[in-house]
Ligand SMILES: Nc1nc2c(ncn2[C@@H]2O[C@H](COP(=O)(O)OP(=O)(O)OP(=O)(O)O)[C@@H](O)[C@H]2O)c(=O)[nH]1
């Protein structure tokens with residue numbers, strides 16, 4: 001099993017090595033995942049209101065008191081709990097500056113976040129295959145950035161994008177998605193529904209069915225407002241058995257079953273990880289292709305315009321010189337040359353920079369032109385436009401800052417490589433993965449939509465078309 005997993009991870013790494021990383025650099029797209037990120041162990045992120053039972057659930061999974069628990073807000077840190085032969089605890093600065101760990105990217109969020117990161121190495125068996133990340137409990141009132149001192153939704157998104165499973169806990173006291181939870185759902189969890197599990201915890205606290213129905217209804221109602229899905233996600237109604245707590249007044253068999261299902265999902269994280277890595281590469285490639293095609297399209301147009309102007313200037317120079325020689329008015333030649341020099345300066349310093357700016361401002365037109373056929377197809381046009389809306393701010397920014405003339409031409413073979421990767425090789429890699437592990441295992445056992453089927457929220461709809469006609 002391990003060597004198959006390594007085999008897939010190697011293949012994915014090889015695609016980033018060539019062609020994705022060089023093309024990404026050529027078009028200043030974005031940094032591909034680092035080796036550390038690609039090699040990272042499967043990760044599960046636990047989110048939820050404060051006191052919803054995240055840390056208690058972690059302790060239950062690991063069979064020991066790794067995390068502190070309590071009714072008041074207990075955790076204000078992201079705690080990475082990972083396997084280690086020796087028990088060790090590390091602080092944020094040591095975690096984010098260790099190149100062997102995949103957390104260097106967190107440095108961008110500033111010292112305040114870094115000081116709220118911990119890493120705990122423990123010997124629990126489950127940690128051999130999965131790393132758990134406990135998070136600060138979310139509070140009712142969304143605090144502005146100054147409240148926590150760092151961009152909390154941004155940090156959650158960072159962890160969530162790299163997690164293979166994100167579990168969001170609610171409890172009977174706070175089944176609503178208000179304040180910070182609402183903010184996190186909107187800003188940090190959109191587009192990752194395929195790996196999101198919702199848990200209604202502490203079911204043993206309900207006194208009767210009526211209370212349960214009210215809390216469950218409130219949760220569904222609130223989730224409906226923040227998730228962009230048409231259907232409601234599956235909700236795991238469960239609790240963690242705690243010695244000394246009063247027994248549940250409701251029958252617990254179903255709640256126990258849901259807990260087993262949840263643990264099962266957690267154990268499938270290693271195979272999910274490969275699926276997620278493939279999805280991550282697919283999204284990266286599709287965005288890179290759109291980014292590169294549009295910049296290259298505009299750069300080609302610019303080069304054509306520049307060549308036309310330069311040819312025109314050369315033509316004038318040749319014609320004027322020939323006329324001076326033919327008419328014997330050689331004395332006029334320096335004057336002609338001076339005029340052409342002025343014209344050249346006007347073109348190079350005035351007209352061409354203006355053209356460059358105009359082309360960048362009209363990236364939408366370039367996009368429409370390149371994909372004009374695909375945009376006529378119903379359904380597909382929405383996907384393509386959604387993808388473009390995510391790609392174009394960065395494409396425009398790099399084109400403005402670097403200038404269209406600075407991008408080397410996208411070669412025909414690179415176009416073919418990108419198209420083949422998206423159309424053939426990535427789907428092939430995914431079906432190979434399902435073939436090796438069995439689709440049920442690779443995609444997890446629950447009835448929720450999975451990675452391959454859903455790249456859900458419009459913000460992340462990446463299953464895009466190929467600009468076949470102009471692609472090669
Ligand atoms: N009855 C019952 N109590 C629970 C359950 N899970 C957790 N608790 C209790 O709820 C309280 C809060 O649990 P924690 O695990 O600390 O919650 P948390 O989500 O980590 O809270 P923060 O760290 O503040 O975000 C503790 O007193 C736990 O004993 C449960 O399933 N049933």
Ligand SMILES: [Mg+2]
Nearest residue numbers: 054055074075
């Ligand atoms: Mg906690």
